[in-house]
Structures are given as structure tokens and as C-alpha cells.
Amino acid sequence: MKSRFAPSPTGYLHIGGARTALFAWAWAKKQQGQFVLRIEDTDRERSTQASVDAILDGMNWLGLAHDEGPFYQTQRFDRYQEIIEQLLSENKAYYCECSKERLQVLRDELTEKGEKAKYDGCCRDKKLKSGVVRFKNPLTGFVTFKDAVKGQISIGNQELDDLIIARSDGTPTYNLTVVVDDHDMDIDTVIRGDDHINNTPRQINLYEALGWSLPKFAHLPMILGSDGARLSKRHGAVSVMAYRDEGFLPEALLNYLVRLGWSHGDQEIFSLSEIVELFDLENINKAPASFNQEKLLWLNQEYIKTSSVENLLKNLAWHLDNQSVDTSKGPVIEAVIKHLQERSKTLVEMVDSLKMFYHDFDEFDKKLAAKQFKDSQPIELLLTKLEVLDDWVADNIKEQIKQTCEELGIGFGKIGQPFRLALSGNGNAGNIDVVAQLVGKDRTLARLQMALDYIAQHSH
RNA sequence: GUCGCGUUCGUCUAGUCUGGCCCAGGACCCCAGGAUUUCAUCCUGGUAACAAGAGUUCAAAUCUCUUACGCGACGCCA
Numbered sequence: 001m002k003s004r005f006a007p008s009p010t011g012y013l014h015i016g017g018a019r020t021a022l023f024a025w026a027w028a029k030k031q032q033g034q035f036v037l038r039i040e041d042t043d044r045e046r047s048t049q050a051s052v053d054a055i056l057d058g059m060n061w062l063g064l065a066h067d068e069g070p071f072y073q074t075q076r077f078d079r080y081q082e083i084i085e086q087l088l089s090e091n092k093a094y095y096c097e098c099s100k101e102r103l104q105v106l107r108d109e110l111t112e113k114g115e116k117a118k119y120d121g122c123c124r125d126k127k128l129k130s131g132v133v134r135f136k137n138p139l140t141g142f143v144t145f146k147d148a149v150k151g152q153i154s155i156g157n158q159e160l161d162d163l164i165i166a167r168s169d170g171t172p173t174y175n176l177t178v179v180v181d182d183h184d185m186d187i188d189t190v191i192r193g194d195d196h197i198n199n200t201p202r203q204i205n206l207y208e209a210l211g212w213s214l215p216k217f218a219h220l221p222m223i224l225g226s227d228g229a230r231l232s233k234r235h236g237a238v239s240v241m242a243y244r245d246e247g248f249l250p251e252a253l254l255n256y257l258v259r260l261g262w263s264h265g266d267q268e269i270f271s272l273s274e275i276v277e278l279f280d281l282e283n284i285n286k287a288p289a290s291f292n293q294e295k296l297l298w299l300n301q302e303y304i305k306t307s308s309v310e311n312l313l314k315n316l317a318w319h320l321d322n323q324s325v326d327t328s329k330g331p332v333i334e335a336v337i338k339h340l341q342e343r344s345k346t347l348v349e350m351v352d353s354l355k356m357f358y359h360d361f362d363e364f365d366k367k368l369a370a371k372q373f374k375d376s377q378p379i380e381l382l383l384t385k386l387e388v389l390d391d392w393v394a395d396n397i398k399e400q401i402k403q404t405c406e407e408l409g410i411g412f413g414k415i416g417q418p419f420r421l422a423l424s425g426n427g428n429a430g431n432i433d434v435v436a437q438l439v440g441k442d443r444t445l446a447r448l449q450m451a452l453d454y455i456a457q458h459s460h
Numbered sequence: 461g462u463c464g465c466g467u468u469c470g471u472c473u474a475g476u477c478u479g480g481c482c483c484a485g486g487a488c489c490c491c492a493g494g495a496u497u498u499c500a501u502c503c504u505g506g507u508a509a510c511a512a513g514a515g516u517u518c519a520a521a522u523c524u525c526u527u528a529c530g531c532g533a534c535g536c537c538a
Contacts, residue, residue, distance in 0.1 A: 159534090
């Protein structure tokens with residue numbers, strides 16, 4: 001069994017493409033089949049190597065590995081040429097010399113008359129020797145096929161026209177290449193976006209003209225933006241890699257994407273192996289779905305919370321580098337990650353929270369400092385106690401805070417809050433004793449002293 | 461315009477094929493309470509939907525028809 005993902009390299013890998021790829025991948029994996037990656041680069045004007053690289057990067061980051069390919073259609077031109085010649089010689093295709101201008105006028109006229117704009121077959125029987133090559137689509141009858149997600153679809157051949165299969169420069173076009181490739185590559189399930197549904201009957205006619213058997217088709221509904229319009233840049237990030245940049249875990253994105261249009265009862269969380277095990281074509285929704293950042297964020301948080309530290313560290317590497325955080329001097333990073341994973345929605349947020357353990361800061365948050373740094377006495381007392389603390393572990397630090405409270409007859413908040421601010425600079429820190437342990441003795445003492453200096457400076 | 465596809469809480473969806481268990485369930489968001497050393501987490505509860513109309517039936521979210529709305533295709537793009 002084989003499925004494929006066949007993007008055209010005219011931009012980065014976007015969310016919609018990624019979901020199509022995921023579904024095709026999951027379907028192949030579920031059946032222990034092969035997943036083929038094919039680059040549809042026959043449009044020489046728009047295809048770029050940068051886009052190919054971007055797509056490969058995106059697939060790689062998501063972990064959707066292909067078993068075959070990537071195949072490039074531009075390297076298969078001989079094969080397409082062969083098929084075009086065959087069709088021509090069998091009188092199933094013909095040359096057409098109609099100018100683009102004539103075609104445009106024709107379209108305008110038909111639209112104005114309220115008819116479907118399609119080629120009129122002007123050159124069908126002229127036996128020309130040059131120009132574009134058009135496929136002789138049947139004039140009558142219906143093309144009916146069963147789509148795995150949409151059900152039975154039927155369209156009259158009268159709605160279809162003689163599509164161009166080769167441009168005037170001889171290069172083949174999409175509808176021809178996709179048929180030849182899916183056949184040659186033994187693809188038995190074609191999974192793609194439902195914007196291709198209208199092409200399917202034409203392709204079926206091509207399959208039939210070539211005497212080839214049909215693959216199964218599964219057309220996925222589109223992904224819409226929050227306003228119901230087709231997902232685009234103005235809805236926020238559409239590039240898969242932008243989600244990495246924003247601190248999402250690939251497995252969280254994958255989980256979100258698989259639930260966009262597919263369901264398995266009420267289950268929300270799917271590990272990669274569960275996706276492979278449970279995925280099916282029957283439970284794909286027919287209707288388009290809107291992309292919802294909030295739910296993705298929730299899933300990401302769930303994954304960060306439950307992920308192994310090793311996995312987090314692996315994914316964090318890029319962000320650490322990106323934000324120039326040097327973790328060589330300070331606590332063991334695994335311990336910090338463990339502390340932070342309960343309280344980070346994204347990896348970006350985690351790296352942000354992680355900075356205070358490795359980098360010193362010059363000043364405190366002004367508003368908070370004005371509020372918390374009023375009374376030097378608790379901080380002073382705590383500092384003297386911590387200075388002589390030998391065994392620098394959370395429990396002992398906590399004990400010193402408690403004693404400070406008791407000796408001064410104050411509540412935990414009176415010392416906890418200033419301490420938290422002193423340690424973090426911005427007040428954002430988890431369990432204060434654990435944080436202090438991780439920050440380390442030297443840095444903790446220095447920061448408490450810095451808080452004291454602040455109070456001295458600001459009291460009059 | 462023509463053809464194709466679609467329509468369950470704000471969003472993702474279960475239920476639809478095989479009518480009754482659905483005055484419609486789960487999740488995200490939001491709101492209210494609780495636990496908590498800020499943040500976060502966690503727990504409890506709440507708001508909120510079968511696009512509209514007609515028909516079939518003892519019974520319809522589920523079957524049929526019509527309407528509306530949305531999306532897509534109509535390229536020498538894929």
C-alpha cells in the first residue's frame with residue numbers, strides 16, 4: 001500500500017499542506033505501507049529550490065519521514081513525453097493553436113451568457129502539428145467516483161473541456177503528470193485537498209484513456225482561518241516552521257492537525273503511535289474546519305507538561321541558540337526544565353523563564369520593586385541565615401524562610417514575595433525554595449544584596 | 461454566472477450510514493467557586509448548537525425535497 005504527499009514548491013510548507021501530509025502519512029503507516037514524497041515542480045516559473053528546501057525542512061521538523069522519494073517531476077519529463085506522444089498517436093489528444101487572447105475572449109463570452117467557461121474544442125479535428133497539446137475529453141456521459149470522505153461524486157462530461165496536457169514549450173501540466181506519477185509510483189490512495197475535487201473527473205478520464213486502473217481518492221476539506229475564510233497569512237502563522245519558532249512541539253502540532261477534520265470518538269490527545277494505530281478515512285469530516293490557536297496552545301502545554309526532559313531539551317536547543325541563552329554556567333539544565341515544564345505554554349516561554357537561572361540582570365521590575373522592596377529587615381535577616389547555610393537544598397532554604405517569618409512574626413508573603421522578586425527580577429518564578437536552590441547560593445545571595453541596595457537607594 | 465462540495469455550542473468535534481438510549485455528549489475558550497508561596501497547575505460547577513421551511517413516521521440531529529448561506533473549481537498553476 002502506498003500513499004503520497006505531492007506539494008508544489010512555490011512556497012513554504014503551510015498548515016494545510018502539513019495536515020494533508022500527515023493524513024497521507026498516517027494512512028500509509030497504519031497499513032504498514034509506504035509514504036512517497038513527490039515534488040510537483042513542473043511549473044518552472046514559480047518553483048524554487050528554496051521552496052523545496054523549506055518543504056523538506058518542515059516535513060523533517062514534523063517527523064513525517066518519507067519511505068520513497070523525494071521524486072521530482074522535472075526529472076521525469078521523458079516519461080511524460082512518452083505518454084503525450086502515445087495519446088497523440090492514438091488520437092486521444094491533439095495540438096491546439098488557439099491564442100491566449102482568443103481563449104480569454106471565449107471565456108468572457110461564455111461567462112456573460114451564463115454558461116460555464118470552457119474550451120470550445122476549436123482545434124479538436126484540425127490535425128495541427130504544433131501548439132499546446134489537449135486531451136480529448138469524452139463529450140458525453142458522466143464520470144462517477146466514490147470519494148473516501150465525500151462519498152459518491154458525479155459530474156457530466158459536458159461540464160469538462162479538453163484540458164491542456166502539454167504547454168507550447170512541450171512541458172507537461174499538472175493533470176497529466178499527476179496521473180502518470182500516481183500510476184507509475186503505484187499509489188493506491190490519493191489523499192489531497194478538496195480543491196482538487198474538480199480535477200478528479202478529468203484525471204479519471206485520463207486514466208481510462210490510458211487503460212490504467214484507478215486509485216482510491218480521499219479529498220480533505222480545507223482549513224479555514226478564524227473568520228471562515230481560507231487560511232492565509234493574515235490569520236497569523238501559516239508556515240509550519242513559524243510554529244517551531246513560536247515554541248510549539250511538533251507532536252503537539254501534529255496532534256492538533258490530526259483532530260482538525262478527523263476524530264476518534266471524544267479522544268483529544270493522540271500520541272504519534274496512536275495516530276498511526278487509530279487513523280482511518282471513514283471518520284474524516286466532510287466540512288472545512290477553522291484553525292484555532294487557543295486549542296493548539298492548550299495542546300502544546302499538555303505536551304510540554306507530559307514530555308520527557310530529553311525530548312524537551314532536544315526541542316529547546318534551537319530556541320536556546322535563537323535567544324542566545326548560555327546554559328554552561330549555572331544549574332544542570334535538566335533540573336531547570338523539570339521545574340519549568342509545569343508552567344510553560346510554549347518553548348519560547350520556557351526559554352524566557354529559564355534565563356534567570358543562567359543570566360544576571362541589572363535591575364528589578366520597577367512597579368514590583370516599589371511594592372515589594374520597602375522593608376529591608378526581612379531580607380537582611382534571611383540573607384544572614386542563608387549566608388551560613390551549607391547544604392543548599394530547597395528544604396533547608398524553605399526552613400530558613402520559615403524561621404525568618406517566625407523571628408519577625410510575619411507571614412510567608414512578607415518575605416516570599418520580595419524574595420521571589422529579588423531572585424527573578426520580574427516576579428515570575430515558581431516554588432521559591434526550589435528556585436533558590438536552582439539559582440544557586442552565590443547568585444541568590446548576590447541578588448538579595450542587590451535588593452537591599454535597591455531599598456537603601458530608594459528610602460530617604 | 462455555471463458546475464461541484466458543504467452546514468451540530470464562538471471554535472474543534474461525538475451522534476447521522478443502521479430513525480427512539482439525544483429537551484444533543486466531550487474538548488478548547490469564557491465565567492463562577494475551591495485548593496495553592498506570585499505565575500502556572502489542579503479540582504468543582506456554569507453559559508452555549510442540530511442553518512430555515514416542508515414532508516415521511518407512533519417517533520427525525522438522523523430519511524426525502526425546497527430555500528438560504530458558505531467554500532471550491534472554471535489557468536499554457538498545482
